[in-house]
Amino acid sequence: NAGVTQTPKFQVLKTGQSMTLQCAQDMNHNSMYWYRQDPGMGLRLIYYSASEGTTDKGEVPNGYNVSRLNKREFSLRLESAAPSQTSVYFCASKAALDTYEQYFGPGTRLTVT
Amino acid sequence: TQLLEQSPQFLSIQEGENLTVYCNSSSVFSSLQWYRQEPGEGPVLLVTVVTGGEVKKLKRLTFQFGDARKDSSLHITAAKPGDTGLYLCAGAGGGGADGLTFGKGTHLIIQP
Numbered sequence: 001n002a003g004v005t006q007t008p009k010f011q012v013l014k015t016g017q018s019m020t021l022q023c024a025q026d027m028n029h030n031s032m033y034w035y036r037q038d039p040g041m042g043l044r045l046i047y048y049s050a051s052e053g054t055t056d057k058g059e060v061p062n063g064y065n066v067s068r069l070n071k072r073e074f075s076l077r078l079e080s081a082a083p084s085q086t087s088v089y090f091c092a093s094k095a096a097l098d099t100y101e102q103y104f105g106p107g108t109r110l111t112v113t
Numbered sequence: 114t115q116l117l118e119q120s121p122q123f124l125s126i127q128e129g130e131n132l133t134v135y136c137n138s139s140s141v142f143s144s145l146q147w148y149r150q151e152p153g154e155g156p157v158l159l160v161t162v163v164t165g166g167e168v169k170k171l172k173r174l175t176f177q178f179g180d181a182r183k184d185s186s187l188h189i190t191a192a193k194p195g196d197t198g199l200y201l202c203a204g205a206g207g208g209g210a211d212g213l214t215f216g217k218g219t220h221l222i223i224q225p
Contacts, residue, residue, distance in 0.1 A: 004155075033212050042201070043156070045212035058212055090155050100144045100163070100205055102213060104155030 002026055004105035006091050012111045013081045021076040021108050023091030031094045032074035033058075033102065034066060036087040043090065049074055050097050081112045116140070117204055119216035127224050128194060134187040134219045136202035143206025145178055145185045146213070150199040192223045 007022045025032065030051045035043040035058075045058030049068040063085060065077045074093075078085060088109050092102040118137045126132055136145070144163045148156035160169050162178035162185060169176045173196075175188040185202055199220055203213040 031211065035212075035215075040217065042215040042217040043203075043213075044215070048212050050211055056211070092155075097211060100146065100161045101158055102146075103158065104148075106155050107153075 004091055004093055004103055006089075006105040006108050008108060009106065010109050012113065013078075014113055015082060017081050018077065018079050019081065019110075020078075021089055021091075021110075022073070023075065023105060024073045025091075025093040025103070026072065027093060027095070027103065028071070029093035029103075030071070030096045032068065033092040033094075034064075034074070034076045035090045035092065036060065037090060037107075038087050046076065046089075078110075081110075083112045086110060086112045117202055117214055117216035119200075119202055119219050121219060122217065123220045123222075125222040125224060126192060129191055132189050132192060132221070134200055134202075134221070135184070136186065136216050137184045138204060139183065140204070140214075141182050142204035142214075143182070144204070145182070146203045146205065147176055147185070147187055148201040148203060150201060150218075156201055192221075194223045194225050197221060197223050 004025045033048040034046040037043045044060050047066040049055045052071045067075045088107045090107045091105040094102045120135050146161045147159045150156045160176045165180045165182045167178045173190045177186050199218045201218045202216045
C-alpha cells in the first residue's frame with residue numbers, strides 16, 4: 001500500500017506557465033483534498049472532491065482548477081502560474097464524508113519565478 | 114472564517130522536560146485532530162478526538178478535547194529528541210466547506 005502519492009516532488013515554473021499536479025490514492029477512499037502550506041499560514045484548503053464526479057471550492061480556490069479523474073486520482077491545475085502560488089502543495093484523502101481521518105501525501109514543492 | 118489558534122508557535126526544551134501545546138478556537142468542531150509533520154514530508158495523523166472532554170493517550174503523548182469542543186491540548190511527558198517536529202491541530206465539521214481547518218502549528222525542538 002503506497003497510501004497517497006504525488007508527482008512531481010519539486011517543480012520550478014516561470015510566471016504564466018501552466019502545470020498539473022497529480023495525486024493518487026490506493027486506499028479506496030471516496031473523498032480527496034488539495035491544500036497549500038505557506039510559512040506562517042498553516043495549511044489551507046484549495047479544492048476538494050467529496051466523491052467521484054464532484055468537486056467543490058475550499059478557502060483559497062482562485063487561480064486553480066481540479067479534476068477528479070476517477071476514484072483514485074485527483075489533479076490540481078495551475079493555468080497561468082503566479083509568484084503568489086509558490087508553495088508546498090499537499091493532497092489528502094479520507095474514507096468518506098462522514099469520517100474524520102485524512103491521510104496526506106508527501107507534497108509537491110512549487111516555485112514560480 | 115473559522116480559526117484555530119495554536120500556542121506556542123515555537124518551543125525549544127531539554128530532553129526529559131514536559132510540555133503542553135494548546136489549540137483554541139471560538140468555533141465548535143465535530144472532531145479535532147493532531148498531526149505531526151517532519152521537514153519535507155506530509156502531515157501524519159497522531160490522534161482524533163470527537164467527544165467533548167475526551168482524553169486519549171499515545172505512549173508519552175496525552176491529547177484532550179475541551180468540554181465545549183472548541184479547544185484541545187497536547188501534553189508530552191519526558192520529551193525525547195525524536196519528538197522534534199511541527200505539530201498541527203486541525204478541526205473538522207465546523208461548517209462550510211468539507212476539509213480541515215488547520216492551526217499554524219507549533220515547531221517543537223527537543224535538545225539532547
